[in-house]
Amino acid sequence: MTVSLEQLRRCHFAVDLGAARTRIYVKGAGLLVDQPSAAAVNTRTGALIAVGEFAEQMMGRTPDYIRVVRPIAGGTVVDIEMAQRMLRQLLGDKTRRALRRNLRLRAAACTPHDADPLAQRATTETLVGLGARKVELVDTLIAAAIGCGLPVERPEATMIMVCGAAATQVAVLSLGSIVTAERIPVGGEAVDHAIVQHLRHEHELILPSQSVRPLQLALSGNGLTAQGPAQTEIHGRDVATGLARSVRVDTAAVREAIQTPLTGVLDGIGKVLRACPPDLVADLADRGITMVGGSALLPGFDEMLREATGMPVHIAERPDICAAQGLGEMLEGRIEPLVLNPLAA
Known part of the structure; x- marks a missing residue:
C-alpha cells in the first residue's frame, strides 16, 4: 500500500473531512461523528x-x-482555525x-487524490491544533476501497468511483496502490446547481437552499431513467414577484439538464480506462465499477453509467x-499487508 499500515x-483517531459532511472515527469506539461540515458564527x-446539523439548518x-460558514x-480545509473549532465541538x-x-x-485523515502540498499541510495543521503529535494522510480512494470491502491488496484490478459533493474521483487499484486515477470537478453540488438553473430559466422559480437536493426534487423513483415519474410538483419563490409558488415540472427536462454535468464524469471514466494496462481492463469487464460517496445514491446514476x-x-x-470505515479498518489493524514469498534459491 502507498501508506504504512504499521503507522496507521x-x-x-481518524477524520474524513468532506465538502458536505465530516466523519470522525475513534479507535476502539467506532464512528462517533457524522455531521455536516458547517459552523454558525456570531460576527459581532x-x-x-x-456546528453540524443545527448549523446547516x-x-x-x-x-x-450570524454567518454560517463551511471551513472545508x-x-x-480552507479555514484552519474554524475547522479546528468545528471539530472540537463535534468531538x-x-x-x-x-x-x-x-x-x-x-491522527489519520483522508485527502483527495493528487491533493497539492498546501492542501495536505492545511489538513495536517488542523489536526495538530486538536492535539495530534503525528498526522498520517491517506488517499481517499484507498480508504474508500478498503471501507467497501474491495480486495485492493490482490494483483487484480478493482475500479472505484468516489462521488463527493464537490468532485468525483475515479481510480483503478491493484496491489494496494493506485494504478491510474482521475479527479473530475463535478459532484453532487454541480447536479444541484444544474437543477436550480433549469427551474430558474424554464419556470422562473427560485428554490430554498434547504430544498436543493436531487433526491427531494424530481429524481424520485427511478430518477435518471425514463421509467421515472413523468411530472412532479416543486415549491419555491417566484423570480418576479417574490411570492411562494408551486409548479409542475417535467422530469424528462430535469433529466436532460442533469446530463451536462454527469457527462464530465463519463469522460473521466474514459480517461482512466484508456490509461489503464489492458490486462487490468480485462479484469474490470467482469468486476465493473464500485460507487461510493453520498452522491452515489442519486437515483438512476448507476443505471446511466x-x-x-x-x-x-x-x-x-x-x-x-466508506472512507471513514476504511480508515477505521486500518486503525484497528484489520487489514493485513500482502506478503510476497520469494522463490527458494
Whole structure:
C-alpha cells in the first residue's frame, strides 16, 4: 500500500473531512461523528453558535450578525482555525479529554487524490491544533476501497468511483496502490446547481437552499431513467414577484439538464480506462465499477453509467461512510499487508 499500515495502527483517531459532511472515527469506539461540515458564527463577538446539523439548518435563515460558514471545500480545509473549532465541538469535551490522555496522540485523515502540498499541510495543521503529535494522510480512494470491502491488496484490478459533493474521483487499484486515477470537478453540488438553473430559466422559480437536493426534487423513483415519474410538483419563490409558488415540472427536462454535468464524469471514466494496462481492463469487464460517496445514491446514476460504459456498476452498502470505515479498518489493524514469498534459491 502507498501508506504504512504499521503507522496507521498506531493512530488513535481518524477524520474524513468532506465538502458536505465530516466523519470522525475513534479507535476502539467506532464512528462517533457524522455531521455536516458547517459552523454558525456570531460576527459581532466571534463566538461559535452551532456546528453540524443545527448549523446547516440555520443556513439562509439567520439575521445579519450570524454567518454560517463551511471551513472545508472539496475535501480541503480552507479555514484552519474554524475547522479546528468545528471539530472540537463535534468531538465533545469527554472524547477530547480521553484522546488527550495519549501523550503521543496520532491522527489519520483522508485527502483527495493528487491533493497539492498546501492542501495536505492545511489538513495536517488542523489536526495538530486538536492535539495530534503525528498526522498520517491517506488517499481517499484507498480508504474508500478498503471501507467497501474491495480486495485492493490482490494483483487484480478493482475500479472505484468516489462521488463527493464537490468532485468525483475515479481510480483503478491493484496491489494496494493506485494504478491510474482521475479527479473530475463535478459532484453532487454541480447536479444541484444544474437543477436550480433549469427551474430558474424554464419556470422562473427560485428554490430554498434547504430544498436543493436531487433526491427531494424530481429524481424520485427511478430518477435518471425514463421509467421515472413523468411530472412532479416543486415549491419555491417566484423570480418576479417574490411570492411562494408551486409548479409542475417535467422530469424528462430535469433529466436532460442533469446530463451536462454527469457527462464530465463519463469522460473521466474514459480517461482512466484508456490509461489503464489492458490486462487490468480485462479484469474490470467482469468486476465493473464500485460507487461510493453520498452522491452515489442519486437515483438512476448507476443505471446511466451501466448503459454508457457497458460494465457492471455496483453501489456500496453504505456508500456515504466508506472512507471513514476504511480508515477505521486500518486503525484497528484489520487489514493485513500482502506478503510476497520469494522463490527458494
